[in-house]
């Protein structure tokens with residue numbers, strides 16, 4: 001199956017479980033993969049027949065920054081549900097990384113895969 005993807009989408013937002021995290025912005029990076037048959041879009045060379053990654057990126061940033069969130073798991077789940085609700089994709093694979101969270105690690109994060117039920 002075909003995949004439309006966005007790699008390392010940068011989102012600065014209020015994210016974290018501790019009090020000190022609720023008064024600062026921290027950086028998240030998202031990798032998104034949306035499964036969707038792209039043959040019609042390619043055959044017709046038509047943006048309306050594909051998943052517009054620019055529109056997706058804008059909606060994801062807006063969703064995450066709309067309000068403070070504690071867990072990166074919550075970020076991943078909300079993004080997955082929004083993508084399944086709003087776009088013609090049969091499944092989504094979402095990775096949320098929080099590179100500043102553990103100084104001894106390059107990055108930490110969560111990956112979820114969700115399908116249309």
Ligand SMILES: Nc1nc2c(c(=O)[nH]1)N=C([C@H](O)[C@@H](O)CO)CN2
Nearest residue numbers: 015016017018070071072073101102
């Ligand atoms: N599985 C998770 N573990 C932790 C999270 C999280 O969102 N998911 N968050 C924190 C803190 O907010 C941390 O990032 C502060 O450095 C700790 N563990």
